[in-house]
Amino acid sequence: MKVKELMTKKVLVLKPNNTFEEAAKLFIENGIDGAPVVDRDGKLISIVTKTDLMKAILNKLEMNTKLETLNLKKVITINSEMNIEDVLKYNVGRLPVIDKNNKIIGIITHTDFINDLVEKISKKCRDMKNTKLGLTELDSIIECSYDGIYITDGEANTIKINNAYESITGLKRAEVLGRNMKDLEKEGVISQSATLLVLKNRKTTTIQQEFKTGVKVLVSSNPIFDKNGKIIMVVTNVRDVTQLYELKEQLQKNKEITLKYVSEIEEMRTQLLNTSEIVAEDHKTIEIIQLANRIAKVDTTILMLGETGAGKDQIAKHIHKVSKRSKKQFIKVNCGAVPASLIESEFFGYEKGAFTGANKEGKIGLFEMASGGTIFLDEVGELPMDMQVKLLRVLQEMEVVRIGGTKPIKIDVRVLAATNRDLEDMIKKKQFREDLYYRLNVIPLYIPPLRERKHDILPLINFFLTQLNKKYNFNKIFASDALNCMYEYNWPGNVRELKNIVERAVIMSEDDKVKRSDLPKNIIGSNGMIVTLNTFEEGINLKETLDAIEKKLIKKAYDKYGNVRAAAKSLGIDASTFVRKRQKYIKEEI
Structure with missing residues (x-):
């Protein structure tokens, strides 16, 4: 076909004010898959492949790949007197290439078939024409995201990242754009690619990722399928978890310090019990x-x-x-x-x-x-x-x-x-x-006073009982109802009064189990919450009894107040002690 004949056709022209979106629509909607470029005399001077075109479109390059050798303008679009609908009516087989002086310097010849991928993108472009959000607005939304966003095509080639991704990872766009995730993983730019896992397993994947910059992140990669189930894109959300790991390490250190203090207190308490009557x-x-x-x-x-x-x-x-x-x-x-x-x-x-x-x-x-x-x-x-x-x-x-x-x-x-x-x-x-x-x-x-340190009451009873059993060659224990009653008593005489009551009850009881009825009437009739324990058997030892009462009190306090702080305060202990003891009894039930 001669150049003169070509000029009577609807042609593609190069204009400096054309946008990328217009260029994308032109190539997609005209079905350009692979296009040889010839000069005026019909001599082949270059080939623009489908991959070249798609990479140019997806990477937002302005067609400056192989066409650049012709010194063309960087945007190819339709003539100003045409619209998209007009172009779609033509089965264009050959398109002249016109330079900035409107001089035909070559011809692009392309095939008529359009593969599924091109059809998909073509449809998206047509749909976008009818939506309120254009590509520019969509880019703005991506750039405003607090999380990092990383987008690849269906072959793991990087096509888009946002500013947040650069800020979080410390990587620059130039280091990753256009590069394949396999290469980035192999070179150690990233520790592991979630994108490659998505392409392999065809499902959303979340992993921890570390970069050559030392930053640790949590990434979640999601596949995007076309109508035939082929992955055409993988979108990855990136969230910085470096601070979370630092907080976790600090929390672990605090736990270790707490355990150390608890150990020291327990050791000190043991020493006290062995060296004094406290x-x-x-x-x-x-x-x-x-x-x-x-x-x-x-x-x-x-x-x-x-x-x-x-x-x-x-x-x-x-x-x-x-x-x-x-x-x-x-x-x-x-x-x-x-x-x-x-x-x-x-x-x-x-x-x-x-x-x-x-x-x-x-x-x-x-x-x-x-x-x-x-x-x-x-x-x-x-x-x-x-x-x-x-x-x-x-x-x-x-x-x-x-x-x-x-x-x-x-x-x-x-x-x-x-x-x-x-x-x-x-x-x-x-x-x-x-x-x-x-x-x-x-x-x-x-x-x-003893009423302000109630967790000493039952251990003191045990201490005095042990002394009395040894002194009088007894083998007595306190029934649960007697222990409950003494726990709830106000003890105006404090430890001295408690010691006297224990001795009196032990001596006056008729059998080896000291019951509630063996206690003085002023203690039995005292106001207070009485915890009834019905699960104790005859001959149960005091330690088991004390643990059971403590468990009952902790559960009752938590059920009543609904939170640790108030429940701990009602029992006269601090919140950390309440949590520790409550967790202990919960584990025993599991």
Whole structure:
């Protein structure tokens, strides 16, 4: 066909203002699969294959592949007086190529068949004409995605990535666009390709992926099929999980630290149970012991505060035992039990012949006796005012003067004091010296009442029961209803009262099982939640009983409040302890 004849046909022309979308529609809708390019004389100068055309379209290149050798404009489109519908009416076999000067410089000859892939894309292009979103808008949506997006064709060639992908992975477009995933995987650009797995297994695949930049991501690749079930595209969503892994590592470290602390606390508690009469199961008691261990290392004066019977004397003994003075004397003085007329002589001693009825050899006072060790002034709030003055001088000067003597005697003693009274209120009422209060209250140590550390109740019962069984050669146990009753009792007398009740009930019970009816009426009639356990058999041991009661209480508290924090608070324990114990009992049920 001559050039002159060709010019009478509807032709493809090159215009600088044509868009990529127009070029794509032109080639697809004219069925260009493979096209030889000839010059004016019909001599073959190049071939534009289907693959070249498709890659150019999908990669948004502007036809600058083999046609570029002809120095053509970079866009090929239809003539301005034509529309898509007009072009589709023609079975165009040959198309002239016109340069920027409207000079025909070659002819593209193409086959008439259009494969399934081209038909699919052609349909998409026609459909897109009738949609509100064009390619430009679609690109904008992809670029605005927070997740990284990576798109390949059905042969794993990279055709599109967005800005988020570059930001997340640290890779640049130039490194991956147009490249096959097999090559990227082989070169170590990515650790493993989810796209290749999708093409192999033909289903959505999610894997962890790591890049040469060191970034770890979670990728989910999804296949896109044509109407014949062929994969024409794979779209991959990429989410940065590097921070999640860092948080996971930090969480693991925190767990290890927590386990270490728990182990240390358990070890300390075991040591306490083996070295003293302190039962430390409740977290509040454990915290007190921890503080006591720290302050025991120095000789600072300590003022222990708390209700009567709360265990202040046991804490004082423990402080002495773990201090550097443990091999010396521990002297306990009940200030409220010493007659006022004898306090001075008992505290500081007297010389021989100091007063009528005095020992002929004189007497050493308790402070002298405790020198090198510890003196514990229990119920210090009961001291009369005149004795408070003398005690203050001893604390300030660390020396005593015996009654009838004139020479000060140096002493080296650690002073621990305790009271169940409100010393600040006593100061306001002029019943206690303010200067002595500040001298004693260097480090205050509050011992909470038993009702505020309820997790010590059942272990204390077990401790006292063991002592009594050994002492009286008994083999007694407490029934579950008796334990429930004692657990819910308010214990105004604290540990001292509990010890007395346990001893009374053990001695007064007629058989080896101490029942609820063996307890005093004031405890049986006390208000409180009674947990009824019906699963216990005769002869069950105390540990199993305690565990069962604890399990019941934890379940009941959680069912009532519906959350860990409130349930833990109702039982007087912290949330972490509640969770640990609850998980323990849940595992036992599984």
